[in-house]
Amino acid sequence: MNTAAPPRFRARGNGPVCLIGVTHDEVIGRVRDQLAKRGEPHFLFDQDRFPRDFHLEYGRTASGRVRGSLITPRCRYDISSIRSAYVRMLGTPPPDSSLETPDRRENERFIALDHLTRLWDVPTIGLTKPSASNFSKPYQISRIATPNISVPATLVTSRPPSVRAWEKQWGDVSFKSISSERSICLRLSPPWRRRLGCIRLLPAQFQEYIKGLDIRVHVVGRQVHALGINTTFSDYRYSYRYTGTKAPMRPLTLPREVRDDLVRISRNLGFVLSGIDLRRTERGEYFCFEVNPLPGFSFYDEGPNYPIANAVCDLLTGRTHV
Amino acid sequence: MRAEPILILAEKDDAVAGALSRYARHRKKSVDWVFPREFWRVLAPELRISRKGRIQSSLSGRRILSRCGALRPIAPRDWAPKDRHYAWMEAQAALLAFLAAHPRIINRPKPADISGCGLRLTEQFLAAEAAGLAVPDWTVTTRLRAALRFLKRHEGVAVHRDHSEDIYCFPRAKRERLVDELAGSPRSPVLLLQGQIGYLTVTTFAAGQLWHFDVVRQKRLDLPDAEASLRSLFGRCGLEFAQAVGILPEGPGRWVFHGMTALPQLRHYLPFSDEVNEALLGRLEEMA
Numbered sequence: 001m002n003t004a005a006p007p008r009f010r011a012r013g014n015g016p017v018c019l020i021g022v023t024h025d026e027v028i029g030r031v032r033d034q035l036a037k038r039g040e041p042h043f044l045f046d047q048d049r050f051p052r053d054f055h056l057e058y059g060r061t062a063s064g065r066v067r068g069s070l071i072t073p074r075c076r077y078d079i080s081s082i083r084s085a086y087v088r089m090l091g092t093p094p095p096d097s098s099l100e101t102p103d104r105r106e107n108e109r110f111i112a113l114d115h116l117t118r119l120w121d122v123p124t125i126g127l128t129k130p131s132a133s134n135f136s137k138p139y140q141i142s143r144i145a146t147p148n149i150s151v152p153a154t155l156v157t158s159r160p161p162s163v164r165a166w167e168k169q170w171g172d173v174s175f176k177s178i179s180s181e182r183s184i185c186l187r188l189s190p191p192w193r194r195r196l197g198c199i200r201l202l203p204a205q206f207q208e209y210i211k212g213l214d215i216r217v218h219v220v221g222r223q224v225h226a227l228g229i230n231t232t233f234s235d236y237r238y239s240y241r242y243t244g245t246k247a248p249m250r251p252l253t254l255p256r257e258v259r260d261d262l263v264r265i266s267r268n269l270g271f272v273l274s275g276i277d278l279r280r281t282e283r284g285e286y287f288c289f290e291v292n293p294l295p296g297f298s299f300y301d302e303g304p305n306y307p308i309a310n311a312v313c314d315l316l317t318g319r320t321h322v
Numbered sequence: 323m324r325a326e327p328i329l330i331l332a333e334k335d336d337a338v339a340g341a342l343s344r345y346a347r348h349r350k351k352s353v354d355w356v357f358p359r360e361f362w363r364v365l366a367p368e369l370r371i372s373r374k375g376r377i378q379s380s381l382s383g384r385r386i387l388s389r390c391g392a393l394r395p396i397a398p399r400d401w402a403p404k405d406r407h408y409a410w411m412e413a414q415a416a417l418l419a420f421l422a423a424h425p426r427i428i429n430r431p432k433p434a435d436i437s438g439c440g441l442r443l444t445e446q447f448l449a450a451e452a453a454g455l456a457v458p459d460w461t462v463t464t465r466l467r468a469a470l471r472f473l474k475r476h477e478g479v480a481v482h483r484d485h486s487e488d489i490y491c492f493p494r495a496k497r498e499r500l501v502d503e504l505a506g507s508p509r510s511p512v513l514l515l516q517g518q519i520g521y522l523t524v525t526t527f528a529a530g531q532l533w534h535f536d537v538v539r540q541k542r543l544d545l546p547d548a549e550a551s552l553r554s555l556f557g558r559c560g561l562e563f564a565q566a567v568g569i570l571p572e573g574p575g576r577w578v579f580h581g582m583t584a585l586p587q588l589r590h591y592l593p594f595s596d597e598v599n600e601a602l603l604g605r606l607e608e609m610a
Contacts, residue, residue: 051464051511059461059472064451068462112462112511115444135434138369138419145375154371156416158362179415181408201400202409203362203416287373 006267009123009221011084011318016077017042018070018122020113021088026298028088030309031316040317043077045070047089050109058116066119079120084316087117087126088294125272125315126294135180137290138205143269146261149278149286152207160196163188163206172209185289210287215252215278218297219266220311221322224259226252226278227300249300258286265291272322273312275300327352328606329381331361331421332389337588339389345599351607358390361417369420377423385426385606387563390417391437391585426609428529428562428602429584438561439584443482443513449558450579454551457579458516458569466504469514473500478517493517518578520569524590526598527556527564529605533594536570542593543570548577555582562605565590 011017017035021028023046035042045054058068058079070077089110117124141151155166156178167173167188175192177183186192187209214229231247254262265288266274275295279287301308314320328346332339334357346353356364368380393414401409414436421431432440441449447457461472473479478493481503492500504512521538525545532552534543545552548568556564565586569578591598 055464056511057461057463057465057468059463060447060451060457060459064448066448071465109511111442112464112513115442115462118442119444119448136415136419136422138371138416139422139433142371142375142377142419142423145373150373151371151375153373154369156369156419157366159366159368162368177408177412177415178419179408179411181411200363202412204412205416 007270007272008322009084009125009272009315010321011123011316013081013083015041015081015083017316018045018077018082018085019043019088020045020047020085020117020126022046022048022090025088025090027296027309028086030298030301030306031086031312034306034309034313035316038313038317040313043072043075045072045113047113050113056112056116058120065121066116068116068120079122082122083318085117085122085124085126086312086316087124089113089126125312137176137178137180140269140291141288144265144288144291146265148255148257148261149265149288152210152287152289154208155206156203157206158199158201158203160199163196163199166206170208172211173206174209175204175206178203178205207289210279210281212279212281212287214247215254215280215286216249216300217254217262217276217278218295218300218308218311219262219271219274219276220308221272221315221320222263223311223320224254224262225300225308225311226254228252249302251303254286267322269293272315325385325607326383327354328603329353329365329384329386330355330389331358331386333357333394336389338586339387341588341595342387342599342602345596346603349603351603358393358417359413361420362413367420369423379420379424382425384424385609386421386424387428387602387606388421388431388436388438389585390421390431393417393436426606428605429564430560432560435584437584439559439564439582441559441582443581446582447579450551450555450582453555453558455548455555455579456576458518460513460515462511462513464511466501469500469504469512470497472514473497476516477519480515480517482513482515515580518569518571518580520571520575520578523568523570523577525552525566525568526586526591526594527552527561527566528586528598529562529601531597531601533591533598535591535593537590545570545577548579559584563602 017040019028019032019042032044053073055071058066061067068079138154138156141154145151153170157163173188174185175188176185214231216227216229218225227249229247229249262276269291271293275292275297277289297308330339330343330353339355343353343355365381370378393410395410418431418436421427429438431438447460451457463469473494479500521536523543524535524537526533532549534545536543552566561584563586564582564584566582567580569580588595
């Protein structure tokens with residue numbers, strides 16, 4: 001139960017594919033478009049309109065299995081008829097925050113849906129198991145190093161002198177959030193160094209700065225989609241904010257052993273689909289920074305036929321499996 | 323070499339931590355009690371992760387009993403309102419990373435649950451059933467019609483608003499009250515449990531031992547049928563200190579599991595607290 005077995009994913013039957021998320025999410029939109037193009041039956045269970053217009057009912061049957069229905073304004077779908085599901089709920093509260101956040105109804109709503117996707121036996125892409133969380137980044141990176149992929153040396157501390165010593169040891173140092181809250185990964189420059197005293201209140205995560213080519217990888221089942229990103233920013237995602245243009249990206253072919261390790265990392269963390277941030281040094285070493293279980297892949301999914309969205313659809317419809 | 327003091331990580335008003343630290347001092351054992359929010363300020367621990375993922379903790383010699391659930395909200399004086407949620411998330415994630423990596427700890431956190439349980443109530447029912455325990459019938463719904471159908475099947479229904487810990491019980495005869503309750507917050511999902519008649523029991527599990535207590539009649543119990551299944555359930559969840567609640571029918575019938583927690587409450591095992599403390603201390607000492 002606590003040691004996650006690598007997930008298996010094989011769509012079943014010919015029923016509809018269920019998408020759980022919001023209509024304005026570009027990723028959901030792209031997968032939906034591709035399913036429609038292929039003429040595959042599917043429906044969106046709109047997280048924003050649940051439980052106003054969308055409903056659910058589920059429970060345990062006498063045989064101990066979980067059965068129930070998802071009810072949209074147009075149709076009622078028996079869980080057992082669903083071929084596969086892609087769950088991409090946005091605004092996900094962290095599991096432990098439920099007691100503390102003021103909007104309890106919002107949490108009840110989320111938890112009811114989350115429970116269902118954890119309990120049902122529908123082949124599901126998305127964050128469905130508690131073991132699959134990247135709620136704590138240091139926790140996650142301690143589990144992802146492989147023979148061919150390292151992780152940046154990391155220090156979590158609330159002591160400024162330790163950071164100074166760490167900087168002496170590693171030269172350039174960057175820092176970013178510890179939790180799954182989005183933050184910009186920044187270099188520890190003089191203005192930030194002057195503010196180091198703040199960490200006495202709250203620890204921070206410092207990492208050796210790895211120079212090299214940024215690579216964004218999406219693992220979809222056993223497929224690896226890699227893009228090299230040319231940027232001078234320590235966090236390429238924010239290049240657009242500062243320059244008005246997206247950092248140029250180009251498809252890359254990674255060595256076979258690295259690809260195999262990436263699939264292994266993703267599966268060992270319990271993910272069928274993941275977004276992985278890598279950097280390749282001039283010496284050809286690979287470093288992994290983070291594995292995202294809910295990748296917003298539409299940002300990277302360029303080129304003819306949207307290869308990532310199509311690979312996701314292949315899994316959802318049963319053309320491929322893991 | 324002298325062992326470092328045992329570290330209890332618990333809130334100020336935690337009765338279990340209080341009882342254990344008093345007991346340990348009485349046994350001349352050295353104990354530090356640190357509040358989770360003060361953890362980084364008081365102990366200033368460090369976590370280092372090598373390029374190959376090897377973790378090194380500056381407190382690795384400490385044996386820890388963690389009583390951490392969700393951290394309490396960040397104090398207003400420490401953070402601007404816009405930063406409070408971020409600070410709270412960061413504090414929680416840092417503590418989780420530290421405790422999950424610590425080599426000597428009772429109730430190691432799970433990636434998504436710092437208390438170490440890692441299972442929500444409906445998942446607990448499935449896990450308990452898989453371990454061979456009887457569980458109540460349950461359903462989750464956003465529809466009143468489904469709730470009423472469920473009530474028809476059972477003598478009574480308990481309405482559980484997840485994470486609120488409030489359970490309201492409605493016997494079938496008070497059907498209208500159930501309708502009012504569910505209509506009061508329209509379409510908010512609720513978990514309905516089959517209501518049961520019997521005695522509320524609490525089982526405390528500490529370091530491989532089990533103590534059963536009948537809360538209603540205030541007496542020690544034996545539950546030989548459930549013993550092996552409960553051990554298996556706690557074992558599969560990786561818990562060393564936990565509590566399960568259940569219902570023992572008045573007449574013949576099986577004990578029915580109704581939930582569990584990785585944060586046992588002292589009032590549910592007060593008559594055996596010395597035995598439980600002894601088991602916990604013994605386990606912590608073994609870790610040295």
